[in-house]
Amino acid sequence: MSTDPEGITADLLDGSLADDLAAAALALARRFHAGATLWCVAPQWTPHAHHIAVEFVHPVIVGKRALPAVALTGPDLVAQARVCVRSGDIVMAVAAAGEPAVLELMRRAPAWGAHTVWIGSGHRPPGGAADHVLWQDDPDPLAPATGRFVLMYHLLWELTHVCFEHPGLLTNSEPDCTDEVCVTCSDEGRLAEVLRAPETPFGPARARTSNGEEDVDVTLVAPVRPGDLLLVHAGSALTRLDPAVRR
CATH class of the missing domain: 3.40.50.10490 (Glucose-6-phosphate isomerase like protein; domain 1)
Incomplete structure (x- = not known):
């Protein structure tokens, strides 16, 4: 052996x-x-x-x-x-x-x-x-x-x-999507971490995603606070992930 x-x-x-x-x-x-x-x-x-x-x-x-x-x-x-x-x-x-x-x-x-x-x-x-x-x-x-x-x-x-x-x-051979509306991406759910809560009752939250920082509509999941993890689709948060563990 x-x-x-x-x-x-x-x-x-x-x-x-x-x-x-x-x-x-x-x-x-x-x-x-x-x-x-x-x-x-x-x-x-x-x-x-x-x-x-x-x-x-x-x-x-x-x-x-x-x-x-x-x-x-x-x-x-x-x-x-x-x-x-x-x-x-x-x-x-x-x-x-x-x-x-x-x-x-x-x-x-x-x-x-x-x-x-x-x-x-x-x-x-x-x-x-x-x-x-x-x-x-x-x-x-x-x-x-x-x-x-x-x-x-x-x-x-x-x-x-x-x-x-x-x-x-060393480079991914999969072609980038060039369609105006991608069948795959249009049903995408992305993870986002809240950086800043909305400043007004119906305002957006500032969140971090794999694409960088962006504003997210959190109407469906409000209230949110920094550190919350959200599932985002088309700029809107659909749900909040289990907040049991916070850092």
Whole structure:
């Protein structure tokens, strides 16, 4: 049985996880190519966040490019990310499935226009919690300290650079919609985070979406306050998402 230098068996990366790593690496390469910054968090295991940031920003192989990456640490990761993350950036978390701060980050990232990657083990996050879930189904609570996570994000870093070696992969081949009224976009529901409540009873709220800041009609869901998450269609908020967790 083959092992890596840390004694981690290569067959830990089953077919499903290998496919997930490849898809995540391609998505990261495309984002970095477009100018993204990678924001790394690991509330329970801060060294993982630092390690990932160093891995991507430090070109340890001659000819490989340094990729912008920053570790976010501290008591309020959501507030930090809200200030730092730009549309097009990447948020990568190393955390258990029930980590409240990461659940909230992943929930809000679409409103910020950020792509998300979640690395962990044991019980899995809910379906659709992140754009890419890179998971080990090992229930051992010490799994994060065995080197398996390090193996995953080392492979993710290497595969991202492999994608850079194939420039044709770095741009999305799907054509932009040029129709005046797009059948797909016309039924679009976008996530928005309220930045400022309406100044008048029937005025718009100022909200942040993946397209930037915009005014949103909140008549159907009023009252709203900063931090609320809304589902917006055609400039109007149709519903407010569960406000149970606030940051």
